[in-house]
Amino acid sequence: MTEQEPWKACLNLAEIEAAGAAAMAPGPRAYYAGGAADEVSMRDNRASFERWRIVPRMFVPNTPRDASVEVLGRRWPQPFAIAPMALQRNGHPDGEVAVARAAAARGLTYCLSTCASAGFDEIAATGAPRWFQLYLLSDRARSQALIEEAEATGHEALILTIDTPVTGLRERDIRDGYGLPKGVEYCLIRREGSQRGTSVLDDAIQPTYSWDDLAWVLSVTRMPVLVKGILHPEDARRAVEMGAAGIVVSNHGGRQLDMAIAGLDALPAIAEAVGDRGVVLMDGGVRRGTDVLIALALGARAVLLGRPVLFALPLGGEPAVGHALDLLTKEIDRALVLSGIPDAREWRREHLVRAGELPGRGA
Ligand SMILES: Cc1cc2nc3c(=O)[nH]c(=O)nc-3n(C[C@H](O)[C@H](O)[C@H](O)COP(=O)(O)O)c2cc1C
DSSP states (O other): TTOGGGGGGGOHHHHHHHHHHHOOHHHHHHHHHHOOOHHHHHHHHHHHHHHEEEOSSSSOSSSEEEEEEEEEEEEESSSSEEESSSSSGGHHHGHHHHHHHHHHHOOOOOEEEEOSOOOOHHHHHHHEEEEEOOOOSHHHHHHHHHHHHHHHOOOOOOOOOOOOOOOOOOHHHTTTTOOOOOOOOSSSSSSSSOOSHHHHHHHHBOOOHHHHHHHHHHHHHOOOEEEEEEOSHHHHHHHHTTTEEEEEEGGGGGTTSSOOOOOHHHHHHHHHHHHGGSSEEEESSSSSHHHHHHHTTOOOSSEEOOHHHHGGGGGGGHHHHHHHHOOOOOOOHHOOOOTOBGGGGGGGGGGGGEETOOOOTOO
């Protein structure tokens, strides 16, 4: 079994990441695994979860229990979706299509990246509930064309990522000589000329952003717009006041500004600033079911799952990705039982303490 189906031996997402990384060539592995500069923010994304502890309750009946949440009018069966991530064909020839199929089979939402190595129609054909992630391109007309195509192919929301006016300092990519593998290409921002590694992005993506850009995006789409990459509560407040439907609290997996605050650490203040004016999602370092629930307790409606999905790909495409998604789903269910908080929507700050901090009376 493990020869052809190595993912089956992986008991958790960390094991999937390790096995997937071992199965990849150094360049693409560096691209998936790497963070910016000293990778402090990337490591901190994990550490941020370990700074919290859950205070479980006993004698609580756990049937029925419910992991579902409502996000922008759709009931998500689990409180997570697939993060937008570039170039999934680096990991497997089926790339984005494999991931979207695995998501579709489970009713999970798939976020298609502007830097995808698959087209809108291919993702639409999987039937997955789908969102489109936009990087603003220097060429406004091309940005608008992407938005229109996303709408026409049934993408239900737009994630505008604003933390990437230039790519972060990805030293692993340079050290391990990452370049686009043969047969992998940017399908949505394809253009003549440079197709070398991440440089195509720096060529295509708008090199500076202002609030006017958000106003423009809001003015040209019917899709609800979530702004991804926000880490300051004032930025979150302004975005929802302008009409954004939500915020994705994220430091981009530690791949942009190293030393930036972890998404989980930024989350409580942002959730408070947004209030009921928008939906708040977070990502960065989510690897366990308990991570998902801690994020919910700190104000996220749901989270985005990142790298483990990418590292499942080289282990066997769609079924391996499905295994990763099922592992997280089962962990969430077990944690709902063991915590005595069997409804994902009921998780609150009061169910947590800081590691090292004693619960107060009545906690
Ligand atoms: C290889 C890779 C490519 C990514 N590409 C994109 C992208 O195209 N657009 C985007 O908004 N975020 C992108 N991200 C960031 C993810 O959406 C998400 O914020 C991050 O992966 C969360 O961190 P984690 O995977 O360590 O949990 C990418 C992340 C990785 C690892």
